[in-house]
Amino acid sequence: MRTSATKRILFFLLMLCIAVPVLFPFLWMLSSSFKTQVDIVAWPPRIIFSPIIDNYIRVFAEQNFLRYFKNSLIVGLCAVGFSLLLGLPAAYSIARFKQKKLSVFILVARLMPGISFLMPWYIIFSRLRLMDSYVALILSHMLIALPIVVWIMSSYFESIPLEMEESAMVDGATRQKAFLSIILPIATPGIVTSITLSFIFSWNNFMFSQVLSMEKTKTLPIAVYNFVSYAEVDWGAVMAAAVAIMTPAIILTMIFQKYVVKGLTMGAVKG
Amino acid sequence: MKSKLITLLLLAALVFGAGAQAKEIRVLVANHPYGDLLKQYIPEYEKATGVKVNVESLQESQLTTKLTTEFATNSSSADVFMTRPLQEGKMFYKNGWYEPLTSYDFSDYPESAMGVARFGNKPYLVPLVTEWQVLYYRKDLFKKAGLSVPRTFAELEAAAKALDSTDISGFASRGKGAAAVTQLSSYVYNYGGKYLDKGVAVFDSKEALDAIRFYGKLLALYGPTGVTSMSWENIMPLFQAGKVAMWTDASVFFGQIVDPAKSQVTAADVGIANLPAGPKASNPFFVVSWGMAVARQSKNKAQAMDFIKWATSADLAKKALGGASIPMSRNSAWADPAVVAKANPELVASQAFAAKNGNPFDRPYMSAVGNARDLIGEVIIESINTAGTSQKLADLAKQKVKQVNELLEDTGEYGMY
Incomplete structure (x- = not known):
């Protein structure tokens, strides 16, 4: 009885040790987003303050952040969607036909620093008059999403016993049919994992949007800089914008968390 | 058809x-x-x-x-x-x-x-x-200490010493390497030195080194803790929170430190003055x-x-x-x-x-200015870390001068102006 109580206390302390450093910046951000500029820079920091919502008003009313939300959402969802369309069959093929070279090739594309793609992309997209278009942004963000989908899913597909589709094919299904109606439903946790991860990476991407987007298709991470001007930073609004940007990602992660963990470990063990 | x-x-x-x-x-x-x-x-x-x-x-x-x-x-x-x-x-x-x-x-x-x-x-x-270097100071603290606004570097040091306490830093200026290069420039000019002279790096001259030592000493002795990682983004909030007695930086920040919505210090207590004169000159950057x-x-x-x-x-x-x-x-x-x-x-x-008196450059005026600022920044940090007493400072500056000159040669700007 005693030991279990001590254990629980120790466990709690350990949790605290991890949670505090992880949550501290987040809490600081959250509290700052409700503070005036004076309270934000006050030293020592003010734990008790009278909260204001002016920062959020500046973010949503004056800067119209909903427009940037829409842009990020369109780009993220389309990039992930098209990546699934191309990536799932590719991953299946890599898993079943042992196309290791292909998978390494895709990984290399991901490992190359993104900035090395930017110049050629800029030339191509501007010649095609696709600057400041969703097409250019979606295509560029597929560079982020597609490798994630392929890598998570190919090891996931490998972990699914071959017998599953073989028995379907014995019963007269084509390989395509077996893939669509047997393999994909089994692979749902893996698919959810890759959707979540690739969407978050696309959501947070700064570099591609910085160069390829202009006023019309500006995405959220770029828009935060609307509050950073020459020799002046509007910290309250930056914090409020950061909270607003993080919220959807956090909600998404919370909903799909158990899939993510499961999907990742499935791939990791069997990969 | x-x-x-x-x-x-x-x-x-x-x-x-x-x-x-x-x-x-x-x-x-x-x-x-x-x-x-x-x-x-x-x-x-x-x-x-x-x-x-x-x-x-x-x-x-x-x-x-x-x-x-x-x-x-x-x-x-x-x-x-x-x-x-x-x-x-x-x-x-x-x-x-x-x-x-x-x-x-x-x-x-x-x-x-x-x-x-x-x-x-x-x-x-x-x-x-345009912007130019100025001295921001706290009128109330000066009054309390019975001091007048410093007009020379010697007076600046004396005031920094007198105003420094456990709670308030006597003096602040940028200490974060590359970011500090622009704010150090006026100190170098007032000591009679330069970053570049006719397209050649010369910040290892005695004048420039004296300025770098003085800057490092002031910041090390009377500056806020952790000043070597501070640029204006970090110092301005300290000034606004009333934790700094004197701050030398660009004039562009004046509006923000007297704005009651941003600063805890009353506007009437904030003064703005010319950067004090050095031993050789009084040419703040402009x-x-x-x-x-x-x-x-x-x-x-x-x-x-x-x-x-x-x-x-x-x-x-x-x-x-x-x-x-x-x-x-x-x-x-x-x-x-x-x-x-x-x-x-x-x-x-x-x-x-x-x-009327300003110098039109606040940094080495060259194509590879970013790299050059990083190099000079290392000398500044060394000076602050040793309160200006570093034995290595002259050698370090000489080495950085050589590297800046190489940058100038790379872009064909060496000796050109």
């Missing part, structure tokens, strides 16, 4: 006709009070001229990245843009990204400002906003922080020229200085008593002093 041809011709005429009439220009401005002011008045310009102005506003480093990518790939659609002459001017000019502004009337600009606008004998950019230029790659140069003349006009300059306290480059703005009356008299006085 014939009717088809006619339709085609008509269509072509329509397209080309529309092309000629579609008066539209793309303007890139920085997230800067002057950019905000322009955006406010652009509808008036559009109404008067019938030209549609597409404005994009970007944070300054994003602006540079964007312009660089667009120009380097030779596929820019930018017509007019805001630019930082000291940070990117030389590189942009050397790459041929600025259109020469031969038809612009520059007679209203101070000669020191024209020094960075001109390359060879042609002007390439219009000076827009620089053009922002300019405006027409893109060489612009396809609408006539409209672009017309726009830049309007956007940098004396009329707008007066509105900016009088209404938004933006320190404009144009002489006529500062000569207009009705405009100046709205500004803080101490700020106006420090502008007059700096405009």
